[in-house]
Amino acid sequence: MFVRGIMSLRILLTLSSLILISVSLSAEEFAVATFTRGKVSFLSVSDSSKLWKTLKVNDILKPGDRIKTGNGSKVDFLYQETEIRIQPNTDFTLKEWNSDKKVAKAYVEKGAAWFRVSNFKKGSFEVSTPTTTAGVRGTAFGVFFEEKEKKGYTCVCEGLVNINGSDFAKGSGGALKMGATDLEKNDYKDLITKEGATIQFREKRKEIAMLSRCLPCHKPVGWEDTSFTPDETYGKK
Template identity: 90%
Template sequence: MVVRRIMSLRILLILSSLLLTSVSLSAEEFAVATFTRGKVSFLSSTDSSKLWKTLKVNDILKPGDRIKTGNGSKVDFLYQETEIRIQPNTDFTLKEWNSDKKIAKAYVQNGAAWFRVNDFKKGSFEVSTQTTTAGVRGTAFGVFYEEKEKKGYTCVCEGLVNINGTEFSKGTGGAVKLGASELEKNDYKGLITKEGATIQFQEKRKGNPMLSRCLPCHKPVGWEDTSFTPDETYGKK
């Protein structure tokens, strides 16, 4: 009896060790949720029940996983030095992820997501909406799709981003309306400083409502807006 108990205990310890190793390897291979606010739901590609579940800190984002955030909700993912920040009222899907070949593809069905890409210089990191495709190797940029306007936007925060075949630099961006082929070019240079969003930003936003998506990370300077929830994690990683 004693021998059997010892053997059973050893088997249990081995299985526990293998499980912990598997989780550790997965955490190194994929992006991990580091912060959540409000209710964030996800549909796992590996869950045969196909039921939406609540996403928690330390959950892993795998290829095929779909994320939905509600009003005031958000989630941050981190893979080495690459960040993925999914903003409120967003429907996001990770289409492809290969950490060995440094290839990633994501899709924003609706809403907004922000990316800082630092680990894909020998591969590619691509984010699409219904109308736009942004491809980068190492930079920071935001991708948005506004359902009311039926329009996809990409803005460049750092480096260079290829949007639908055209290269854009920091402080610029491109947009395409559903059903159109022409790429609308936008210039945001000087509208956001280290202190935050300027009064000139406020004026620009009147004709470009998408810019409101920038306010959680760039607080208004010299003017006020209470329609957004500040991103308490921006600039802290």
């Protein structure tokens, strides 16, 4: 009985080690949830029950997984130095992820997501909406799809991003309405400083409603707006 108990203990320890190794490898290979707020649901591609579940910190984002956030909700994912921040009222799907080939593709059906990309080849990290596709040539950018407008937006925070075949630099962006053929080009330079969103930003927002999506990360300076929840994790990675 004693020998049998020892063998059972060894088997249990071996299985535990294999599970820990598997989790460790998965965490190194894919993006891991580092922060959640509010109601964040996900549909795992590997879950045969096809049931939506609550996403928690340390959950892993795998190819085929779909994420939905509610009002005031968000989730942050981190892979090495690459960040994915999914904002409130967003429907997001990770279409492809290959850490060996440094290739990733994601889809924002509605809502907003922000990305800071590292460890990927130029142009190999793509994020699409129903009307736009943004391929990274630089580092940080936001992708939005506004359902009421039926319009996809991309704004470039750092570096260079290719939007539907055209390159955009920091402080600029492109937008395309469903059914349209010409990409709308926008300039956001000097609207946001290190301190936050300026008075000029407030005025520009009247013209481009999508800019309100920037306020959780860039607080108003010299004016007020209580319609958003500040992103307490922005700039802390």
